[in-house]
Amino acid sequence: MTIFIYRLRVIMILKSASYICVKINRTLCSLYSQTMLVFFSMILVCGLSLAETSNTYLQWECDTGKNGGWVCGQQSIAGKSYPRPIKDEVLDVPQDEENQTELVPKVKLAKNLDWIDEEDLSIDQLTKRSSGCCGAYIEPERSYPDSELNPEDASLRVASSSTELIQDNVAYLKGDVHLTQGYRQARSDAATLNQDDRTVDMDGHIELREPGLLLRGDAAHVNMNSLDVEINNASYLLHESGARGSASMLRRPGGDIFYIDNGTYTTCEPGNNAWRLVSSKLRINPGTGIATAKHVRLEIKDLPVIYLPWVRFSIDERRTSGLLFPSWESSEENGLDFSQPIYLNLAPNYDATFTPRYVQERGAMAELEMRHLSELSETIFSGAFLASDDGGDDDDETINAVTGKRENEGEDRWLADIQHRGDFGHLRSTLNYTRASDEDYFQNLDTTTLQVNSQSYLRQHGHLGFSIKNWGVSIEGSGYQTLIKDGADQYKLLPRVQANKSFSVGDFDFDLENQYSDYDHNDSTKTTGRRLNLAYAASWNKWWDWGYFRPTVKVKHMAYDLDSPVSGQNDDSPSVTVPIGIIDTGIYLERKTTWLNGYTHTFEPRLYIVYAKKENQDDLPLFDTALSTFGYSSLFRDEHFSGGDRVTDSKQVSVGFTTRLIDDSSGIEKMRASAGQIFYLDDRTVSLDSSINKEMRRDESPYAAEFEMRLGDNWQALASAQYDSDDNELDRASTSLRYNGDDNRLLNISYRFNNQTPVTLNGKKYNNDIEQSDFSTAVPITRSLNIVGRYNYDVTNSRTLETFFGVQYESCCVRLSLLARKWIDRDDNIVLPMDDLAEDKGVFLSLQIKGIAGFGSKMESILTDGVYGYEAPNN
Structure with missing residues (x-):
């Protein structure tokens, strides 16, 4: 004893x-x-x-x-x-x-x-x-x-x-x-x-x-x-955790667990009962971060809003199984849409969220998201299923004359998504696979708890790679599901094998790229087959404090094994080899500014010469190749195509100039301006469709320019433009003014213009230019109150593309957002951009009760997409 x-x-x-x-x-x-x-x-x-x-x-x-x-x-x-x-x-x-x-x-x-x-x-x-x-x-x-x-x-x-x-x-x-x-x-x-x-x-x-x-x-x-x-x-x-409350009797029989009779629980600051849980029996375990309660009612400003016979929730950042806050919304097409997420903390490294969902005009459905995390990998599986869709209640939707049903009525609707990333030392893996039952799934149903974004093309891609002795070896496959009605399907790639190596010997750099690809397509009329791409380059890389000189010799080789020749051609095994010579050189000139103390001014001219042998490539297919968007960076690329089915036959000299203003005390670049142009020594003959247009016969490219300036610590001005001296017109331009301050204080003003070829329909030309202005902001009025807004206007067609205005309130214990929005929905059946498009209106509500749960995550995605620089709060 x-x-x-x-x-x-x-x-x-x-x-x-x-x-x-x-x-x-x-x-x-x-x-x-x-x-x-x-x-x-x-x-x-x-x-x-x-x-x-x-x-x-x-x-x-x-x-x-x-x-x-x-x-x-x-x-x-x-x-x-x-x-x-x-x-x-x-x-x-x-x-x-x-x-x-x-x-x-x-x-x-x-x-x-x-x-x-x-x-x-x-x-x-x-x-x-x-x-x-x-x-x-x-x-x-x-x-x-x-x-x-x-x-x-x-x-x-x-x-x-x-x-x-x-x-x-x-x-x-x-x-x-x-x-x-x-x-x-x-x-x-x-x-x-x-x-x-x-x-x-x-x-x-x-x-x-x-x-x-x-x-x-x-x-x-x-x-x-x-x-x-x-x-x-x-x-x-x-x-x-900032949790507080009261009790008629509080007991702690040793250890950490509190047993509370007739108690309350809240995370609000003293004197503020924006919300609280009132329970007959409350059990709080700070050791595990879990609380359970019986006969619970949620009160907002002392007004009871929800009753639950039992609830289990986390009092800190640790996860715990239980009911999450339900989500509800109402729309003309779907009626009441109610979801009740159930969180399952299955183990420290994996969990699941199961969400029964009821859509009034479509039926009962369910969503499931499972997450697994280890030291080597991270995997998320998401899925949703709706059996026999009731068809919705959209008065504008056309009813099929033969079946008497709305589109998708009586069909099973589903969504599947897998996101995986692994790192096993020298071996790395990724898997991104998303597929929906039909083109309208996201437009009709969207998601409530799944981390899946609506896109025009749902990607299915897998990659496995490893590195050894400066060699990077990988195997991958990819495909896309097109959600654009009547949109062209993409090629499927399975597999692609790559083996690349880069190394240096003294001042010489060597790059060896080897790629083998196999392409298939759902359309039997499309050319399919296999492609071998080889690209070997050797460069003399000489650098000095005042400049650099980098000549490069490169060889590109493409060989095909086609299931059938390209339309109009006879060769099912075409190949081409193109030698390329490149000289890239530049000078760095700098001096202290005489008109602005404490700054260094630089002037950096750059010369880029490309000589590529002309080879006929009309018999080559187009599996993954498109013309690159022209800009200032295009002046210093030896290839004007993206993908691996074409090699530019350029004989060109590019001249560019960059000037910078650098703060001597901080080393921060306060201003940068660049401008340049390409001078063609010969006509180009290689194109995507075997035709030669006037652009390929030009002696020089449009002027390309970029500008960026930091105005203080929070302001930034950006601009870019391409000017065509032959036509004396602006091909493309954009400018923006951005402010990014503390506490998510944002202001964005932008304008963009893109000169497009007019559309001719029934002998009449239609303006097809893109000219848009955009204004967005997030402004804290007080520490607890913010306003957010956006106005996106189509100048060409004199219509509003999207506009919204919202109010956000946040305290220690609650975050509330209310947003009114008007926008134009995408309609894939519209041919001309000036045609009338359906305009949607909506009011969105987001509520997060800190310390428990919340609803309305859709509004966060609207703000993130609509206000540049906006970041959703983390706590």
């Missing part, structure tokens, strides 16, 4: 009143109350013989003897002596702050639940503050002795205004009682200490502190051995 020995030390110091401090160590034996009475009688009746000197005085000190009795004696104590006390039962304790703090650290009273306004927070505390909060819960520092010890390993220190010792080893303390035992601290108006039972009963204005925890109440019972705590009319605060 473990023997516990108590030690009681009574120190009496008189300084116009008396002071007492009781210190009890956790050791157990039998204390004899008669010995205690004899001890006090000896002090109070016989008196204390104090040897008064100028530097020391005598003080009685008592300890337990071997037999459990008291052993008392006098000790010489440094300091001035004081008259002995005159009371024989109750000893008044003077408020000697210096001595009391040293012997018994006082509990720091919680002012406004330890809430500190943001103007009083330190820089480090501000960085940890939750977004939208105007302050934070800050726990007082612990700097007293034993503050890092567990209570069972530390002495109990007690201080009060007065103390009465009663028989049977019971001490009654009253008047500003403070108890400290290791990291646990408590205070109350009065307390009763039972040394035999090792219990403390506290009464009146109770505050109990432990690391990350504050408990308050009217009355409390504490067991110093088992650490059990019971508090009546309690309130609690968990500093780390």
Whole structure:
């Protein structure tokens, strides 16, 4: 049996009143109350013989003897002596702050639940503050002795205004009682200490502190051995998560778990009950970060909105299984659309979200998302299924005259998606596979909980690669599902094998590229087959502080094994080899600016010469090749095609100039401007369709220019343009002004123009230019209130493409967004852009109850896509 020995030390110091401090160590034996009475009688009746000197005085000190009795004696104590006390039962304790703090650290009273306004927070505390909060819960520092010890390993220190010792080893303390035992601290108006039972009963204005925890109440019972705590009319605060609440009774039977009767739970700041959970039984486990509650109602501004018989939720960032917040919306086509996500925390490294969903005008369906994470890979599987679609309720939709049904009515609708990424050292893998049952799936149903984006082409792509001795080897396959009605299907690639190597020997760089591809197509009239691409290059790479000179010799070879020749050709095994010579050289000139102090101005001319042999390529198919978009960067490329089915037969000289303005103190580029042009030495003959147009006979390309300037720390101006000197017109231009400040403060103003060839229909020409302006912003009005908006206008056709305006409110405990939006839906059956398109309108609501869940994630995607630079909040 473990023997516990108590030690009681009574120190009496008189300084116009008396002071007492009781210190009890956790050791157990039998204390004899008669010995205690004899001890006090000896002090109070016989008196204390104090040897008064100028530097020391005598003080009685008592300890337990071997037999459990008291052993008392006098000790010489440094300091001035004081008259002995005159009371024989109750000893008044003077408020000697210096001595009391040293012997018994006082509990720091919680002012406004330890809430500190943001103007009083330190820089480090501000960085940890939750977004939208105007302050934070800050726990007082612990700097007293034993503050890092567990209570069972530390002495109990007690201080009060007065103390009465009663028989049977019971001490009654009253008047500003403070108890400290290791990291646990408590205070109350009065307390009763039972040394035999090792219990403390506290009464009146109770505050109990432990690391990350504050408990308050009217009355409390504490067991110093088992650490059990019971508090009546309690309130609690968990500093780390910011969770707080109240309870008629709060119990913590040892350990970390709290059992709360008739309690509340919220993460709002003091005085704000924007939302709270009210429960008859609430169980909070800070150790696991999980809380469960019975007979729960969610109240928003004290108004009950939802009742749940049972709920399980996370009180911090850790995941826990349970019901997530439901999602609902209403539309003309689908009616009520209600979803109830169920989160399953299956293991620390994988989980699932199952979402039953009811769409009023289409039927019942379900969505499922499963995630798996390991040290080597990350995989997400998503799927959705709707059996026998009811067809929706769109009055504008045409009903099939033969079947009498709407489009997709009676059909099973589904969506499947797999996203995988693996890194196994030298071996890497990716898989991106998305497929839908039909072209209209996203337009009709979209998703509520799945991380799948609607796109015109759903990609199915897999890649496996590894590197060894400077060789990069990979095998991949890809395909696309076209969601554009009557849109052309893409080629399927299965497989493609690549083996590439880059290395240097002195000033010489070598690049070896080898690629084998197999192409197939759903349309039997399309040319299919296999292609071998080889591209070998050697460069002399010479650099100096003032410039560089890089000549390159390159050879490109393409060979095909076709299932049938290209239309109009006879060769099913065509091949072509094209040698290419390149000279790339440039000069760096710089000087200190005379008109702007502290800046360096540079001037960087660049010359790029390409000579590619002319080879007939009319018998080559087009598997993955298109003409690259022209811009300033195009001036310094030896290839004007993307893909591997064509090689440009260019004989050209490109001249470009770049100038920069660099801040000497920070090294930041404040301004950059570039301009240039290509001069063709011969006509080009290689094209995508074997035809030669006027662009291929030009002597020079359009001028291309770019401009960028940083206006302060937050402003940025961008512009680009291509000007055709032959036609004296602007082919393409764009300009934008952006502001990106703190707290998601954004402003974007942009304009773009693209000169397109007019469309001729029934002998009449139609303007096909693209000219659009765009304005978007996100502006914090206060710390809690933001406004967001966008206005995207089609200048060519005088119509609004998209406009929305929204208000966002955020506090410590809730994030609410309301958005009104009007936009034009895509219609793949429209031929001319000036034709009338259907205009949709909608009101979107997003609500996130911090600490529980939320709904309305669609609105976040609208803002992210519509406002450049916008980032959805993370907490």
